[in-house]
Amino acid sequence: MGRFLLRRVLTALATLVVSSFAVCMLIHLIPGDPVMMMMAQNSSPTPEQIARMRHALGLDLPFWLQYFHYMGHVLRGDLGRSIFGSEPVATLLLERLPNTFALAFTGLVLAAGMGMPLGFLAAYKKGTWADSLLMMLAVCGVSIPNFWLGLLLVLLFSLVLGWLPVAGENWASMILPAVTLGLTYMAIIARMTRSSMIEVLNEDYIRTARAKGMPERIVLFRHALKPALISVVTIIAVVFGYLMGGVIVVENVFSWNGLGRLALQAINYRDYPLIQGFILLFATIIVVISLLLDVTYAWLDPRVSVE
């Protein structure tokens, strides 16, 4: 267990280092001179202004030092200043983080809460019409564009029925975006849960349990469910990554005041420090959550935890 944890934490750290390096280097993707692009709004920047900006971004340093310059600031909690409004990037991001987190978490809970039982059911009823129906719905679920689903839900529940607000900041206005996320990712979770449960049900030890004369209830809930749940944790780790991508889009559909919406505004204003900060924060969230899920997995699975 200790070794596993250590290795997993080191991998996560390495991932963060490399992705922060990539984020730092993104600025060189900007066609032309990044400083000039960033100052495009200022009709005639003075040479001093340009030089100051260049220095602030560390672009006057040799290439290999730029990363250390950037990271030096990042580790002190300084992600630079937004080009527009000139607020610290870190402040802007932290303001929006709770909103995004609440939405993503609710979406994940909905997706897992519906997807897992449906996947188990489909696996247990494998080959019946219920299974076929569920899996057909799942194909629809993985194919439906989340932004379209969101708009359809708005159309139905807000505009036609008038039950829920189109946008806003309160709990009621979180229902639609969370359901949108939940429905799209439920399909993936159901599919993956089904195949892992089918695999478990085909295991020799399930046959052993039946040969011992265990009632079907015990075979399912004691012998099959736990190993299947363990692999579902890994599934959820994978799905969480996708869901974080979906959050960016869905936030913009519902004008949900989170990181995804902030990111889009930043992209439209070419606010590069803000974009960098956003990507870095998102990457960190994903790495940390998948680390946590992996640890949960190790804790659940005796093959890893008892060593």
Place this chain on the structure above:
Amino acid sequence: MDAALPVSSDAALTLSVRGLSVSFRDGGAQVPALEDVSFDLHAGEVLALVGESGSGKSLTALAIMGLLPGGARVDRGTVLLESCDLVSLGPREMTCIRGDRMSMIFQEPMTSLNPVLTIGRQLTEGLEIHLGIAVATASARAVELLRLVGIPSPERRMREYPHQLSGGMRQRVMIAMAIACDPKLIIADEPTTALDVSIQAQIIAVLAEIRARLGTAILLITHDLGVVAEMADRVAVLYSGRVVEVAEAEALFDAPRHPYTQGLLSAMPRLDWLAAEGPRTRLAEIAGVVPSLRDRPDGCSFWPRCPLATEQCRREVPPLISTSDGRVAACWVRQVAA
């Protein structure tokens, strides 16, 4: 033909399989996998069911246990466990009998134990369900069982998970689970095949001791004639889903009646070395290959590979019948010759 099977008078009949036929659904058609399989097993006796892969040994075992895989079904026949017909029982009643009055040991000790439950949990659950005893009593009995199958420091093992045990130890746990409720019948499906040769002997010794101490009847399924020679009282030879010969083990090794049995045995001297190699090595001695179930020839399934085949063998399935010297085989030629 049933009458042809010799019944030893001294021991009670534990298991009696009569005319058991099992078929598979393959696409739209039903493909017969077992045809008219019959044999008897007495209390305290070890009957070996011998045959190559695909001959239907394991299927016979699963049919008796009522654990046929999806798509397979029993078409005809009876399976009497102490005069109770298992084929006619519903799933609920079978659940009560499995693990209690009969139990099974599987080939793969590595995958047959649940990896996320402790040894103790897997041992006690059967006791709790079938005997209705309390957890504490069940635990005490489980420790006793582990000791009986020769597992050192059983109290500690109870709390461990399968992956912490070696293959041989796991198979001992499987045996402990199988004997937990004092069954009348244990079906051991290739119990030693997946193990190292040195461990194989230990497992056979454990099984032999169980039989001696508890008087349990054992249906031993194997393709390893070495194991048969060591353990079995009687042998039933299965070929392509049919029983082709039944005999006392010693008599069978001395003078096999069915040409297929002879073929099997003629490969024996090499067996001692190649015990773990699988059936193909052995088969080198018999020309041709085992027919697939889908295109089994008419008549005796063995005739295309049989040196003695006659016109009758190609047309009619030979019944399992007593020959004049008191042996039982399904062969037209031997029947006439004897």
Place this chain on the structure above:
Amino acid sequence: MVLLLVLLAIFAPLLAPYPPDQIGVASRLAVPGPGHWLGTDEFGRDILSRIMYGSRLTLYVGLVAVGIGLTCGISIGAIAAYAGRWLGGLLMRAIDLLYTFPDVLIALGLVAFLGPSLTNAMIAVGISVVPYYARVTYAIVLAERQKTYVEAAQVVGAGHARIIVRHLLPNVVPPMIVVASLGFSAAVLSAAALSFLGLGAQPPAAEWGLMLATGRNYIERAPWVVIAPGMAIFIAVMAFNILGDGIRDLLDPRQVERTF
């Protein structure tokens, strides 16, 4: 379904009742009816025609993105599997790292700095799916490499390039078709999402995601401007998903794990 989509894209000019950009001031946001089967948008453009033309963009985007993903993915995967433990390990660590992040995030990050345009969106989506293809290739090549015929070829003295091209690639192709088909649907979905966010196709292109984005402003008055293009994306993505699943079931149900 996929075939229908391809035919639709090829024959869009013949099938479409109107040119996709023809503006009709008199018929703005017209209700679906005999004149305009799916209604018109805020400029009076016929939505059915725009969707038909949009299928060309969709297939084009999908092809380019999957093309980029496949080319880079297969090369990286094959080289990683074939190269020594050190280089191969390093490459795959890098791929695993990219794989940790959702492809939308990667694509978004790239487009943010490259600038919003359909071309950049295609490149970004293409790059974002590279890890997926690389991993599948790596797994297959690694498995194939250990088989005897590769050893035999090495013994005979065939060069590395020759072994990769002649012996390994043919075995990679069938599962790759499945992965490509499933990846196609993912790429179409990502690209549509980028366009929806205003980071892909720019007006007045007849791109489904973009049509949705502009249409959402009129959702209350004219819901059809939102329903139709979204349905088109949905059907196209589903078509490729079903195709991929179908081919996979035909080939070998166990070989390719599904992650999309």
